[in-house]
Amino acid sequence: AQTVTQSQPEMSVQEAETVTLSCTYDTSENNYYLFWYKQPPSRQMILVIRQEAYKQQNATENRFSVNFQKAAKSFSLKISDSQLGDTAMYFCAFMNYGGSQGNLIFGKGTKLSVKP
Amino acid sequence: DSGVTQTPKHLITATGQRVTLRCSPRSGDLSVYWYQQSLDQGLQFLIQYYNGEERAKGNILERFSAQQFPDLHSELNLSSLELGDSALYFCASSVHLGTGTANTGELFFGEGSRLTVL
Numbered sequence: 001a002q003t004v005t006q007s008q009p010e011m012s013v014q015e016a017e018t019v020t021l022s023c024t025y026d027t028s029e030n031n032y033y034l035f036w037y038k039q040p041p042s043r044q045m046i047l048v049i050r051q052e053a054y055k056q057q058n059a060t061e062n063r064f065s066v067n068f069q070k071a072a073k074s075f076s077l078k079i080s081d082s083q084l085g086d087t088a089m090y091f092c093a094f095m096n097y098g099g100s101q102g103n104l105i106f107g108k109g110t111k112l113s114v115k116p
Numbered sequence: 117d118s119g120v121t122q123t124p125k126h127l128i129t130a131t132g133q134r135v136t137l138r139c140s141p142r143s144g145d146l147s148v149y150w151y152q153q154s155l156d157q158g159l160q161f162l163i164q165y166y167n168g169e170e171r172a173k174g175n176i177l178e179r180f181s182a183q184q185f186p187d188l189h190s191e192l193n194l195s196s197l198e199l200g201d202s203a204l205y206f207c208a209s210s211v212h213l214g215t216g217t218a219n220t221g222e223l224f225f226g227e228g229s230r231l232t233v234l
Contacts, residue, residue, distance in 0.1 A: 045223075
C-alpha cells in the first residue's frame with residue numbers, strides 16, 4: 001500500500017525568506033502523480049503544484065517549486081519569498097497514474113506559519 | 117472559489133442521529149469525491165461517483181452511504197452517528213477525461229462541511 005509521510009508537523013519562516021517542506025512516499029508503482037495542497041484557515045483545499053512521476057524536470061509555479069527525487073521517493077516543496085498569505089497547512093499527496101482518480105493519499109500535513 | 121459548493125457549512129447533531137451532506141460539483145465535472153478530515157485520521161478518501169455511478173470506494177463505513185443524482189449533485193448520508201464521526205467532510209470534483217485517457221489528477225475541493233456529534 002502506498003503511504004505518504006510528512007516528517008515536519010510544524011514549521012515557521014520569516015516573511016520574504018525561503019522554506020522547504022519535506023515529503024517522502026512509498027510505492028511500488030512506476031507511474032504516478034504527486035501533489036502539494038494548501039489548506040488555509042478558510043479550510044478549503046487548494047492545489048499548489050503537481051508533478052508527474054515520468055517527468056524528470058521539477059515542477060514550478062511562481063514562488064513554489066518542488067525537488068522531486070524519484071529514486072529516493074522524495075518530493076519536497078520550496079516556497080520562496082514567503083508571504084503572510086502562505087500561512088496554512090500543507091499536504092503532500094500521491095495518486096496512481098490511471099488509477100482511481102479520487103484516491104489521493106495524503107500525508108498528515110505540515111503547519112506553516114509565516115511571521116512578519 | 118473552486119466552484120464546488122457544499123452545504124451545510126456547519127452541522128451539530130447528537131449521537132444516533134442521521135445527517136445528509138450535499139455537494140454541487142463544478143459546472144461540467146462528472147466526477148464527485150467525498151473525503152473525511154479528522155484530527156486523528158487525517159484526510160481519507162471515502163467514495164467516488166462518476167456520472168451517477170459509484171466508481172471507487174475507500175475507507176467508508178457501512179453506516180455511511182452516498183449517491184450522485186442525474187443533475188450530478190451528490191449527497192453523503194451519515195447514520196447512527198457516533199462521537200468519532202465528528203470531522204470535516206470535503207467534496208471534490210474533477211473532469212473525467214474518459215476511459216484510457218490519462219487524467220490530470222487535479223481535484224477541486226469545496227469548503228467542507230464541519231460535522232460535530234455531541
